[in-house]
Structure formats: C-alpha cells, structure tokens
Amino acid sequence: MxxxxxxxxxxxxxxxxxxxxxxxxxxxxxxxxxxxxxxxxxxxxxxxxxxxxxxxxxxxxxxxxxxxxxxxxxxxxxxxxxxPAWSFSHRTRQDEMNFGYNVPPQLDRAELFTQAVQQIASHPAELNELMLYQPPSGVVQHRAVLADWLQQHGVSANVDRLLYCSGAQNAIQLCLTTLCRQGYTVLVDKLTYPGLLSLARQLHITVKPVEMDEQGMIPEALVAACKQYSARMVYMMPTLQNPTTVTMGEARRRELIAVCRQQQLLILEDDVNGLLPRHRPEPLVNMAPEQVIYIGGLSKNLAPGLRLGFMLLPESLYSRIVHALQNHSWMISPLLTAIAAILLENGAANKVLDSIREEMESRWRMVAEKLSAVELVFHPNGFHGWISLPDDWSLSEFMAASKTRGLELKSSELFVPPGYPAPSCVRIAVSAPTSTAELEQGCIQLADLLANPPSSAFSP
Ligand SMILES: Cc1ncc(COP(=O)(O)O)c(C=O)c1O
Known part of the structure; x- marks a missing residue:
C-alpha cells in the first residue's frame, strides 16, 4: 500500500x-x-x-x-x-474527536518553563541541594511562595498548614487512606468526580449521594444523609463542580458549613477548578479552616505535567497527613516544587492562567453558537459543560452513536455512586480539542447528531 x-x-x-x-x-x-x-x-x-x-x-x-x-x-x-533519548511523541492515535478529559487547553508553555529550568541550572549549589532528601512537609520556602500565590487568588493559605502533593488526586487519596477506614461512608454530590468514586471503590469505602439543586448540595438533604448514614466526611466541589459546572453562592456555602459544624462532618473541599473563574465566592476553607481540608492543584491552571497539587489542612490533622505522605513517597520532588515556586513567584503562572481564561472564553463563544439548540450549561472560564440530551435520545443510544461518529464524551454514568440512577446527560470537555478548528468541527458533528435522534418507528 x-x-x-x-x-x-x-x-x-x-x-x-x-x-x-x-x-x-x-x-x-x-x-x-x-x-x-x-x-x-x-x-x-x-x-x-x-x-x-x-x-x-x-x-x-x-x-x-x-x-x-x-x-x-x-x-x-x-x-x-x-x-534525544528522552524525547517522545506524546500523542497517541487520535481518531476520535476528544471531548473527554478536563485537560487545560494546549498552550505553548515552553519558554516559561525554559526560563525556570535555566534559572535553576545557573545556581549549581542550590541545584545540588535540590538533589537531596528534604523533609516530608517539603521545602518551606517553596511552600511560602505557594501560600503567597494562593492568597493573591483569594485563598487564606497559612504556610504552616500547607503541603505539596503529587496532584489533587494524590491529596484525595492521602485524605481517604488516612482518615477513613474500610466500610466508612463518605457523602458526595449526587453527581461527583469519578476519581473519588474509583478511589473509594479501591479502598472499600462506601460513597453515598446527597441531592443537589442549581446551587449544589442541598443543606437539608445533607442533614438527612448524616442521619441515615453515620458519615464523618463530605466531599464537595463548591466552584465549577465536576460534572455539573455548578458554583455555589455564598449563602449556600455558609449554610452547608453550619450543617457540617453541627453534624461534625469534615469537609473535603476540592477546588481544582476554583482558580479558573475570574470571579468566584470565597472558598469554604476561608470560612471554616478548622472544618475543611482544602485541595487544589496546578494541573488545571498551569501544567498537569508538573504533577503538583496541594492541601491546606486543619492544624489538628497536619502531622497525620504529613506522616501519610512520608509513608507513601517520603516527599514530593523538591526539583518540581522549585520549578513551581519560580513560576508562581515570577508571574508566569498568572500569565498561563490568564491565557487559559481567555482561551476558554473564546472557545465557549464559538461552542455556544454552534450548540445554540442544545441544552447546555457551562461557565465561560471552565473546561467542561453539561449537556441534557433531548427526550428522543436515550443515554445508551446516544453514547453508542457518538462513539460511532468518533466523538468522545463522558456519560453521566461515570459520575454517579455505584447503584444509583444516571440522568440523561453527558459531559463535554471543550478544553480538550487541540485546536479551535478541531473544536469547531466536533461541535458541528455533535449538533448534527443531537438533532437527529434514532427513528422512533418500530415494527410490530
Ligand atoms: C474534580 C477533580 N479533582 C481532582 C482532579 C485531579 O487533579 P490532579 O491532576 O491535580 O491530580 C481532577 C482532575 O480532573 C478533577 O476533575
């Protein structure tokens, strides 16, 4: 051939x-x-x-x-x-229009990272230090830069309660393995992050859903769930919830905190998407630092390849989680936290975040136009949108048809705790296509597919 x-x-x-x-x-x-x-x-x-x-x-x-x-x-x-021996083509075969993963849009970060790496390379004594073991709580100077940066972005971060980890996923894992035993129940939104569901399954931790509305988790439903299941922990994403895109207003945040205080529920606040919006309400951790483990990361707003996340912990839990991190991997690579500290301090991280926001605003303008006939909710700075399928489409038929057309979307089934019903919805990650042309092409195909449900005619 x-x-x-x-x-x-x-x-x-x-x-x-x-x-x-x-x-x-x-x-x-x-x-x-x-x-x-x-x-x-x-x-x-x-x-x-x-x-x-x-x-x-x-x-x-x-x-x-x-x-x-x-x-x-x-x-x-x-x-x-x-x-060079270390180079690789990171692209796998991509016949499918990838609307699947909540990855940041592909921007050229090479120059910013080159500058950071060169800065480290031009200080051999410090570079040698970075090659040594460091305490499990990390290099305090790197944590201090992160604390300053988080404060700039509205998170009341205290350097003594802050901890780097290997991504937000690792933070969730450290919390669940340290604070929950087999058989414990964790409460979650009725549609929630699949990474938590998968981890809970692996650890034999029970996950129970709490009803949501357009403001997120409903306080009365949380009270009822606390009574029904003797849970000690609730996991929530108050800003740009995955997958529904909901951002809780301030009043809802305060109501939920009041319930959690009353019920002695520890809150796992997953804020990985929290820095994306230009404006958002205060994170829960600012309102109740003793009640909340705040989880964030640099994957969505800087570079997932850095594999850095962080936790802001209540004072009472800090040493337990540091100990868990030490058991798990001794420490987070000081070389990586050094690169992060340079980028956070010299303004590069803010530049990347700004370009991500601009890119997403421009992508959503186009998507909203191409999918104007579709029931879609999204935030202009968020990566994902949530589509309610037209009545004529069943979820399973739509997923099969979209796969045949080479469109990769995420079914709502991935976001519900085991055994609970999935609504007729799918998640679209608008940040994932590598170019605007690809995104546009995918939207045209998706709009066409949604508008042409399978024929309802059947033979007797
Ligand atoms: C809600 C949520 N939490 C945590 C993570 C994990 O992020 P990280 O790359 O920092 O491990 C993701 C990744 O998509 C996510 O969507």
Missing part, C-alpha cells in the same frame, strides 16, 4: 484525521521509513480525490502527532529517529 492508495471512509470521521492516521499506521508498519518524503499536497489531493486544504490539514495533524516534519521549500518528511 502507498499513501496515495489509502482507502478513505465516509463514516463521519474527518478525512484529514483518517489520512494522518494512515500515515501513522504506515510508519508503524515500516511501509514509510524515517526520512521518506511524502507527496506534495497537490499530488496527494489529486490521488485521493480530496481538496488540497484537506491534505494540508492532514500533514499538520501528522506533524502535531510527531510523525512528520515539514521543511520549508523541500516538502514533508517522515521524522528521523535521531531525536
């Missing part, structure tokens, strides 16, 4: 992606070798009976996946293997 004879399918998958995937397959099967030159855009367009623009997009997609490189004036070539 040659690239000129690839068979293209008219099955709804974008043609340019099919061509890029064909090149990828041929490279894997060594039908195209490193250094091989691909046909010109015009020649391939003629051979495949597609437009030159489609081939241009296909080559750009292949370049994005790290398979080809274009050299101005010479053409497009299969990448040579003489890359």
């Amino acid at each position: 040659t690239i000129e004879s690839v068979e293209l399918k008219r099955d709804g998958r974008p043609i340019y992606r099919q061509i890029a995937s064909a090149i990828e397959d041929m490279v894997q099967q060594q039908q195209l070798l490193p250094g091989a030159r691909l046909p010109t855009h015009r020649a391939l367009a003629d051979s495949l009976s597609v437009t030159v623009g489609t081939v241009t997009r296909a080559y750009a997609e292949a370049e994005r996946r790290g398979i080809v490189e274009s050299k101005v004036g010479s053409g497009t070539f299969i990448c040579r293997k003489d890359r």
